Amino acid sequence: MKVKIWGIVVLIIIASFLLTGYIGIEIFKNKTTDEVKSYLIEQKGYKEDDIIEIQTVISKTPIVSTSVVFKDELNARYFYKKDxxxxxxxxxxxxxxxxxxxxxxHKEKDLGL
Incomplete structure (x- = not known):
């Protein structure tokens, strides 16, 4: 009986660590998305309805990347990072x-692509 209770306690602790990590990552991604959106609106002069989609992902390189699709150019994606x-x-x-x-x-500079 004691082993079963300890097993449940350990599972709860592990689940709470995983849930905390997941929530932390989601908060970080949302914060980064908001920062890129603010950059586009406040510094680049776009209106909020000029942006159709903005999404931040965590990947390999760069580790955090935000993609943006603009209303007037649905067949292009632009990628932003914080450096x-x-x-x-x-x-x-x-x-x-x-x-x-x-x-x-909406390219900001010629990247030679």
Whole structure:
């Protein structure tokens, strides 16, 4: 009986650590998404309804990346990262599942792509 109770306690502790980690990652992703959105609106002069989709993911390189799709260019994605406390666009690419070659109207600098 004691072994069963200790097993349940250990499982609860492990589950709470996993849940805390997941919640922490989601909060971090939401904060980063908000920072990129603020950058686009306050520094680049976009309106909130110019942006169709904005999503932050945690991946390999860069570790945290935010993709943005603009209303007037649905077949392109723009990628932003936070570097040294500043938000910057680091690349752009055609959006998946969208036809045609995008014009990349919202590129901030020529990245040689």
């Amino acid at each position: 040294m406390g500043r938000i910057e666009q680091y690349t752009y690419a055609p959006a998946t599942n969208q036809g045609g070659r995008p014009e990349f109207k």
